[in-house]
Amino acid sequence: MRASRRFNFCIKSLQALALAATVCFSLGVSDAGSRFNDLGHRMMCTCGCAQLLGECNHVGCTESGRERSELTAAIASGATDQEILTSFAAKYGATVLAAPTTKGFDLVAWIAPIAVFGAALLGTILLVRRWSVGRTQAAQASGSSAVDPEMNPLREKVRRETGSGIDGGF
């Protein structure tokens, strides 16, 4: 009964959180200034300085001023973010976009890190389990527990007194 009440409370709390998040995310619309800032950080300056358009301000830059004016005009014209990015890519080439798109081969750029990280995480978990299981099976095969929990206080004491905690590393 008590467990059931606790479960219901958790469900209600999660629902309340989800509702709060939805309300927060749907509040208001982004203004032109924040769109300029956002898009300026999704494109590169084309002068070769390897800086984001929104951050390029080096002396003598011949490109960033013009690109910024074009961006301001595009936002004012009512184009969507995607339309603006596409038009810039068409005019200046794909390198004007500060990150690969999520289409075609570019998608591989995004998927590969996640796939590798996921596979490595899974591999590590399996490895840890295998090493743990191997240890348990070896202990069972030998007919006695490799680690007797009752010996733990003594083991701690030995460790302290033999100084294994002094130069034994982390």
Next chain:
Amino acid sequence: MATFGSFALLIALALAAYNLLAGTIALRLIATGQPARISPERLADTARRAGIAGFVAITGAAFALVWSVFTNDFSITYILEHSNRALPAPYKFAALWSGQEGSLLLWAWLLGIYGFVLRLTHKTDVKLYAYAGTILAGVQVFFLTVVNFAAPPFALMRGAIPDDGNGLNPLLQYPEMVIHPPLLYLGYVGFTVPFAFALGALMMRYPGEKWIKITRGWTMVTWLFLTVGIFLGMHWAYAVLGWGGYWGWDPVENASFMPWLTGTAFLHSVMMQEKKGMMKSWNVWLIFTTFLLTLLGTLLTRAGLVSSVHAFAQSSIGTWFTVFMGVVLAVCIFTYILQRAHLKSDHHLESLVSRESSFLFNNLVLLAACFVILWGTLFPILSEYVQGNKVTVGPPFYNRVAVPIGIFLLFLTGVGPLLPWRATSLRAIRRNFVVPSIALWGTVIVGLAVGIQPWKNGSFDTGNFYALVALAMSAGVLAAILSEFLRGAGVISRQTGRNLFTAMYLLIRRNTRRYGGYIIHIGVVIVVVGLAGAAFNRSQESELALHDKLVIGPYTLECVGFTQDSNPNYNSEYALLDVYKGGTKQFQMSPEKRVYLASDQPQTMVAIHSVPGWDLYVVYEGSNPDTGQPIIKAFLNPLVSWIWAGVVIIVFGTFVALVPSLTPSTAALRVPATRTAPAEPVLKGGD
């Protein structure tokens, strides 16, 4: 001097080649026990002495180049292209590494220094050092071949010798540039030493794990150099490039970060080998990979494979590095296959929730971060190969992919020290995690209350979200580490009757490696707090007439003058800005734009006023050609100084970790046991 320098480099190459050849023959004779006319031990010793003499020869060459810079010997092409008469003396030193040829000579010289120290201390373990010295000689032969034949720093001018040189790249005319590259190179080059020891130990089937203890100091010092080098580079980018940031995920920045990540992973996982005899193959490959990544970094910088703000050092020697990397990889794979039986480990874990597992996950995350950065750095090349056009992989990519991994790593930084070796109980987890959890959630609540809201302005702000998570996680980790310190110090204090500070000192002295590591973690947390501040950067730009004002945050900048100046090295324009806060004048700033005469290149000189809360960062962007008035861009960058403070703590922690711990006997002398140890484990979750 050019002749002397060239000759010294040739001699150095001959000596390194002899070191490699004689060392290899001697070690082969020792390994096989074949009878020979000359004693293999004596032959190995001649190889060692050749290595020492080689260092003297390279030092001679480096001296010749520096001398030529100071004496304005423009008959040498390198000096002509990277120096001029009016260049201030400190930057004349910087000319040594400002170009391709000089920086490769610097690499060879630093490798010579490491080799010199290694060969002088060979009595620690004569055979292992002989292997390491010979492998080091192999690497040295490569670099000296390159500087002798592919990128000679003493190549002479053809035709009439100009009266003055082209000058140093203006980007490099900044105080940090006198120390950043050498420190970074000390880090890069230094990883050759643990690599040589690891490969040598594998080749000779070194018994036990003692080689790890021998190389530990080398690895930590190298790691320290690389860390400081990277952060100095960040500070240089912050103060010189004038865009208000310090890390742009530039390929060359990435190239320095990748070996740092694998080196850090090695420093952690090597403890598993020392304490448990586990992960031997993994550790060997980690250090091999770290060395290969240092070469890749150099290749990326030099070969122009990817576009970078560090393009000043590009040339066509990429092929040399590609071939050398191939050779090194082949040697590593061949040796590993031949000797892999020697690396058989006794893998066993008692629990998924233990210090051992946390090290495994820590390695996983560090390697994943390294992969992401390598992938992002090389993807433009891959894209060009596959679809025929390059793409840019810039900050938005890394912010989305690498930042979450970084936050996960930060989480492990806090969790790891709280988990004991072998296994833990649910009760112990609850007990150890209460304080960090309170700190974490407390920070979230405070953060939300002061306005760090990811859903501000109706849209999800990723920067704010990451900043909030990073700050909360930092608080949790800091609480975890500090509670570890306090718990240990409390026990010692109870045992000895000393006050908490003395107990803390004794605690650290008893296990410098462990607590030095924790101090480094504190430094990392402080750096993360500083990085999180970037989410709240603000900027204002305005053209300022005399007495015009620009307001940013709590500051009001009033233009009180703009003028020009000139000296033999550059012409400059600058503005004088009085800075007011709360209506009171606080200080004056003078951002500047210079045009260097020798190269005719412009450069900004940013004015920075730094306080713990933020940096006021002011850039002179130029003057309006119509009005002649300065255009000023001001940034208010929160918490930047925390980054630099964090680095200082990291350096301190590394020094602590390098100091030998008190042995049980000396510890007993220093800490008289006046009371019996309590039943509670002294250092929970630690030893």
